[in-house]
Amino acid sequence: MVKKYCIVISYDAFSQDNWAVAKELPHLKSLIQRGASTTNVKSVYPTLTYVIHSSYVTGNYPDKHRVFHNNPFQPFLREIDQDWHWFLSDIKSPTIFEAAHKKGLKTAALLWPVSGKAPITYNIPEIRAVRGENQALKILKNGSKLYTLALEMKYGKIRQGIEQPYLDDFTTACAVDTIKNKKPELFMLHLIDLDDIKHFKGTKGTHIDEVLIRMDNRIGAIIDATKAAGTYDETTFMIVGDHSQLDVRYKVYLNRLFADHGLIYEKAGIPKWRAYVQAAGGAAYLHLQPGDDEAHELALTLLQEALHDERYGIEAIFDKQQLEAMHVDPRFEMMLEAKQGYCFDDDYKCEAVIDLHAQGKVYATHGYLPSKPDYTSNLIIAGPTVQQGFDLGEVSVVDIGPTIARILDLPLGETDGRALVEAFK
Template sequence: MIRRSKNKNFPGLKRIFIFSYDAFANYDWEAAAKLPNLSKLIEKSSYSQNVISTNPSITYVAHTTMMTGLEPNQHLIGHNKPLQPFQPESLQKWNWYDKEIAGDTLYDLLQKDKKRVASILWPVTAKAKIRYNLPEVHAIGRENQSLKVLLSGSPLYCIEMSRRFGHLRRGIEQPYLDDFTAASAIYTWQKYQPELLLLHQIELDTINHHFGTGGAEVQKSRENMDRRIGQVFQAIKDAGFEDETAFVIIGDHSHLDSHTTIYLNRLLALLGLIEAKKKKPNWRAWFQSTGGGAYLHLPEGEEYLLPLITEVLHNFKNRYKDSINRILNREEMDAFQMIKGPQLFVEGCPGFVFDDTWLGLDTEASFFGPAQGSDHGYLNDLPGYRSNVLFKGPWFKEDFEFGQIDLADFAVTLAYLFDYKLQGSRGRVIEEIFK
């Protein structure tokens, strides 16, 4: 049910533009804040470098909390992908579809109120009731990418964006993909004038995964992102909407540099719980990586294995010190508001990440391998593991740095700006940013 809040404190506010700056972490702030466009915005904005992500801290989980104000155990998106043992990475489905979300989203509330919403590569919006929807989906196997996008989004709108700006794109290669989506967002804003526009920009996250959190490649990505921020905000002004628009930039999670991969499914294979069979491989337990962590899944009827696996994991942690940081049981996972289903969550120490691979168990060393770049997917309470947010508009204090918030607070505040309330959210309105 929609329940309107009674807040009427934002006269003139008609639109919100949400610029999701994927992986915009607190350690990016100093360098990014020196760039020409973000530096000007900061002077006129309320901002924080202390945003807490979800558990685990991964993109689809975080973006769903941004839209619902709910935690994973409420909105039911606990991973970028559903569990798919033995399935090659290139053939795995993702949690693309809006129907997987439990609870109302901000865009649901606007659509029910007959407001115009536009969404460009925003996670978990495929087949959502969004008027202008270019969803994030990708073809699997013999599927056709263009057809899948058309069937999952707003067909005429997707065709229009492809015809106008498709020349900017080279598949998913960066910086071209984000240039395409930014151009699409600017055109959409000026032509269709939505009350809510959701733009997901991915370049920095992609570069981090490949190169880590520092270096020339990362700085170039920050510069590209700053250029797009400037283009988008200029478009808001050119359309004559600056005084009626809340422009919001949000980072969904941080990153930690990686040096070692842990293969816990090889440990399960050693225990005989994952078996290679020619026609149908069999699993009685499976670790699903989140990057910096991993869920333990046990199929129905195999729950009795939990004490054995728990003991083996703790022995592994004690033997290979400084590799595993924490092993959460189900009760502890509930305290972190993690999705129901998995029986354990294992978190790596900073620098350690997990992979689903289970083949290749030749020696003890097979439990570990090299890792490059950086990753996320850790628990959200690691010291300094934070992202950034910025609110720009006539209703927000200028050059004002506020303190710690989480993504549920972010969602509730967005809804409050639109005079809505997100049912079931434990988040708070960030009152301190308002004039």
């Protein structure tokens, strides 16, 4: 029986506005021509990396897999010090990793979100040391020890912390090595260069084209590795962008409003909260202390007033019924959506609205509603059983897991998404 292989490359922030340039680069162009593709991948809400990747591997929306943000709720803690949803146990739906493990497939993952301590044969999870932890020990503890050590010895000199392009160059070198020497049947890796550059330099400019070229070269190296390994003819490649990004001029700190009205306060120098806005880039969650009806009423009043004040850039306030329709984690009763050009942040001590351009800063982010105009991302599927030049049309990030399951004949169970069977011969 011929083995089947599937390589999934999460091309972070690879969105429809990048398609015109990317589709003319040699390696992506080849995959597009011999496979199925679309620029109309709709994401989940909020459009954050860890939420989306949890939907990838489960085929479910956040109301089922329960990863609602990159970070668990950690009020008043700087983002650089916060824990993230690093561990597979944070996902409350069955995953493609577990399905492959149960079937006895050899699997690998490189810097894949929410994969710590997963039943993956060869795993270097995306995980970061915080609050004085040791980075190397944390990765070894939560991934595959011998595999990680071997690749670190071979390629560690490429990496310079989390700086790009070095981090993705390291990941690519590890991927090439893994394909040649381990031949995993399911291989999922996360490349972050494009997302990083958009965040800190904006979504337009020559810096974007430079990253797209680097990314195409990385994809080419991975394809070439399958040829060297003798697995190319049996490998299905999936290249998928998780979200778009939008340029931001104004950062909005709604917790400053709460602090000005006593909903956030300090007691013996320690900050406390009765209501708190947890920012998710272009969206935000409202947290309320249970049983504090007065705080609930005041918070709603303040947010409704801010909604009608142009300075705060709030596009909408969603109630629980609306959130249920969008498959948002059911623990939340209210979310806020920012207008284009605005995003939310957590701090309560700075001004409520900061003009980044006035400070000479360029910034972009995501998290916004999937239905924002021109906010979709891209998907390419190419392999031995995929129809050549096929237009996939509108698909969803929840279709990724079921499609992987279809390629590898895995039982993923009940999912919100569907296998994209029309793409196959």
